[in-house]
Amino acid sequence: MRSRDSDPDVPVPVSDRVTARPGLRWYPSVAAARLAGPPLPREATFWLTLEGSLTRALRQRCRERFAVHIITEGFQTPARDERRRLDLPERQVAWVREVQLCGDGRPWVLARTVFPLSTLNGPERRLRHLGRQPLGAFLFRDGRWQRDPFEAGVIQGTPRHDPRLARRSCFRAGEERILVSEFFYGRLLDHHHERFNP
Ligand SMILES: C=C(O[C@@H]1C=C(C(=O)O)C=C[C@H]1O)C(=O)O
Numbered sequence: 001m002r003s004r005d006s007d008p009d010v011p012v013p014v015s016d017r018v019t020a021r022p023g024l025r026w027y028p029s030v031a032a033a034r035l036a037g038p039p040l041p042r043e044a045t046f047w048l049t050l051e052g053s054l055t056r057a058l059r060q061r062c063r064e065r066f067a068v069h070i071i072t073e074g075f076q077t078p079a080r081d082e083r084r085r086l087d088l089p090e091r092q093v094a095w096v097r098e099v100q101l102c103g104d105g106r107p108w109v110l111a112r113t114v115f116p117l118s119t120l121n122g123p124e125r126r127l128r129h130l131g132r133q134p135l136g137a138f139l140f141r142d143g144r145w146q147r148d149p150f151e152a153g154v155i156q157g158t159p160r161h162d163p164r165l166a167r168r169s170c171f172r173a174g175e176e177r178i179l180v181s182e183f184f185y186g187r188l189l190d191h192h193h194e195r196f197n198p
Contacts, residue, residue, distance in 0.1 A: 021155055021158065022157075023155045023157040023158055024153055024154070024155045025037070025153065025154055025155075025156070026081070026152070026153045026166075026168070027151065027152045027153070027154070029149065029150070029152060030044070030048045030150065030152045030167075032152070033048075033152035033153075033154055037152075037154045038154060038156060040154070040165065041189045044165050047165070047167075047184050047188065047189065048150060048152050048184075049150060049167075052140065053136035053140045054109065054111075054136060055101065055135075055136035055137065056136065056140075058101055058103055058109065062103045063103075064104045064105075065103075065105075066101070066102070066103055067101075067102045067132065068099050068100075068101060068102070068133070068134050069099060069100040069101075069102050069107070069132075070097075070098075070099050070131070070132065071099060071100060071110075072096070072097075073095070073096070073097045073098070073128075073130075074096065075094070075096070076093060076094065076096040077092070077093050078094050078114045078179075082114050082179055082181075085170060085179050086114060086170070086177060086178075088116055092116075092117070093117070094114050094115055094116050095114075095115040095117070095127070095128055096112065097111075097112070097113045097115070097130065097135070098111070098112045099111050101134070106185075106187060107185055108185055108187065108188045109183065109184055109185065109188065110163055110182070110183040110185070111135070111180065111181070111182045112180075112181045112183075113135055113178055113179065113180045113181070114178065114179040115127055115128075116176075119176045119177070119178055126138070127178075135180070139171055145171045145172065145173045146172050146173070147169050147171050147172075148170045148171075148172065149169060150167040150168065150169045151168050151169065152166070152167055153165065153166030153167065153168065153181075155183070159186075160186050161185060161186045161187055162185065162186060163183035163184055163185050163186070164186050165183075165184045165189060166181060166182060166183040166184065167181070167184075168180060168181035168182070
């Protein structure tokens with residue numbers, strides 16, 4: 001498994017992962033999260049339901065530079081709820097990529113993508129070698145990949161600037177599918193998206 005990509009601009013601990021954080025609860029939709037979960041910041045709906053590429057939306061909000069910071073990439077056994085969404089057998093490994101999408105040197109989104117082994121054939125072989133190229137550049141390029149509706153995640157009991165909200169959905173292309181989970185850091189949620197700056 002490749003370790004963290006050294007990037008002096010983004011001084012964040014490698015352990016900064018939220019997938020297993022105890023305070024994380026998933027809801028079937030943003031509406032369900034609003035009904036049953038704690039009050040959500042006004043900006044939550046914008047980011048949790050944003051259609052199209054999140055990368056593109058974040059790039060538009062950067063003053064200087066956007067960067068993908070690799071936290072880890074490698075073969076792992078996905079979490080149980082991830083295996084369930086991808087219909088993977090109990091012990092099957094998958095290719096897992098965790099990155100931070102950073103604007104002007106600060107992490108804005110922690111993204112975790114689970115690629116079943118069956119997806120990594122043919123042209124999708126390159127998905128194991130994305131490096132600092134954002135996954136969105138590949139998924140939104142040719143309309144082959146369609147996205148399922150979002151689930152909304154709420155992380156309670158977390159420090160203000162850590163990820164507090166999340167979304168996840170499957171991208172599908174024929175029989176292939178990948179699960180993309182995106183965790184939004186507080187600094188993205190605390191600013192009105194039109195006037196957002198880090
Ligand atoms: C799916 C997209 O790609 C983004 C970039 C990712 C990556 O580079 O690993 C993962 C998920 C997304 O936040 C997107 O831009 O919407």
